[in-house]
Amino acid sequence: TVPRLIHKYFTIDDNLISTLKETYLWFTDPLEFNDPYDCNLMINTDATPEEIEAYIRNWNLPEEETVKRVKYYQENIEEFSGELHNEVAGIIKKIGVTCLTTKRDNLLMWSHYANKHKGVCLTFDMSKDKAMFSSTTVRKVDYTLSYPDFRYVKYFNENFSQPKGSDFIQFYAATKSIDWEYEDEIRLARFSIYHKPFRGKVEFNKEALIGITFGYKAVEKDKQSVMDVVGS
Numbered sequence: 702t703v704p705r706l707i708h709k710y711f712t713i714d715d716n717l718i719s720t721l722k723e724t725y726l727w728f729t730d731p732l733e734f735n736d737p738y739d740c741n742l743m744i745n746t747d748a749t750p751e752e753i754e755a756y757i758r759n760w761n762l763p764e765e766e767t768v769k770r771v772k773y774y775q776e777n778i779e780e781f782s783g784e785l786h787n788e789v790a791g792i793i794k795k796i797g798v799t800c801l802t803t804k805r806d807n808l809l810m811w812s813h814y815a816n817k818h819k820g821v822c823l824t825f826d827m828s829k830d831k832a833m834f835s836s837t838t839v840r841k842v843d844y845t846l847s848y849p850d851f852r853y854v855k856y857f858n859e860n861f862s863q864p865k866g867s868d869f870i871q872f873y874a875a876t877k878s879i880d881w882e883y884e885d886e887i888r889l890a891r892f893s894i895y896h897k898p899f900r901g902k903v904e905f906n907k908e909a910l911i912g913i914t915f916g917y918k919a920v921e922k923d924k925q926s927v928m929d930v931v932g933s
Contacts, residue, residue, distance in 0.1 A: 703827075703841050706911075707887045708805040710814035710822050713923040717821065721930040724910070725902040726833075728797030728891055731874060736881065738848070740798065740874055744789055746782035748854035750775045755858045785853055789873075795893035797900035798874055801825070803841075803885045805914055810884060819919050821927060824912030825905070833905045838890040840875035844882040 709726070711717040720726070731740030748756065754771045762770070774781040802810065805822045815822060827834035851872045860869075874890045891899040913931065915924055 703839050703887060704803055705828055706824055706826055707801040707803065708822050708824050709799075709801045710810055710820060712814075712816040712820045713919065713927060718926065718930055721910075721927065723902065723904070724907050725904045726799045726889070728799045728889070728898070728900045728903055730900065731793065731796060731798045736877065739877055740793060740796075742848050742851070742873065742876060744785065744851050744853040746785045746853060748781070748852075752854045752858060753781065756854050759858065789853065793873065795899065796874065797891045797896075797898070797903075799889045799903075801887045801889065803887060805912075807883060807885075811916055815916050817918065818916035819923070820916050821919065822914040822916075823910060824914070825909050826911045827909070829911070830906035830909035833903065833909065834889070837896065837903075838870055838874075838892070840871055840888045840890065842875045842877055842881075842884075842886040842888055843871065844877055844879045846879050848876065848878075 711720070716727075734740060753774050757767055757770050757774065760767070774784075804810065805824060811818045811820075811822070814820070825834075827839070849872060851869075856869060870890060875886075875888045877886070891903065893899045896903075913927065915927075
């Protein structure tokens with residue numbers, strides 16, 4: 702369950718001031734995250750001959766072309782697997798993600814993401830900006846000792862279309878190693894076919910920003926620069 706209040710840590714710098722002035726969150730390419738496995742898990746491309754046929758029939762090609770492709774891919778499994786990996790890579794290129802958390806009092810996160818306690822933590826009330834938080838896909842990250850076995854063809858066939866359902870989003874955009882569990886992360890994901898913009902600056906309602914917590918080492922000059930923006 703995703704809580705109503707979520708938080709994001711920042712260093713006090715030009716990026717934060719811009720975020721506050723223009724009231725936006727930045728959605729990025731998930732493959733730029735510092736964990737190389739984050740949003741980069743390998744799918745299981747195993748498929749029975751029947752599953753391969755069902756998968757290709759979902760393309761709605763002319764029957765003659767369908768029969769040809771089914772036979773070809775059933776006989777060339779490695780090439781079929783490569784095509785599936787390329788398809789997933791194409792989907793990920795059309796996703797933008799921003800990362801928040803359920804916690805505003807985590808010492809490690811203050812150290813890692815808020816300039817060693819010199820920064821801030823912004824608190825958002827999702828109920829005050831349904832345009833942002835209801836239209837954007839919101840997921841609580843699952844932390845696991847071993848990554849799940851995601852059978853892509855089976856999932857695709859059961860969903861009858863481009864994999865954009867809840868399970869695929871959870872697997873690809875919101876599954877991480879248990880080593881990151883302390884972050885208790887909330888992911889917001891946007892998709893190019895649904896959201897404009899899907900990356901870069903995405904504006905939020907100013908009323909949704911309900912709290913700013915300064916790190917215990919934040920200096921007065923930086924605090925004042927933040928308060929000047931918020932109060933303007």
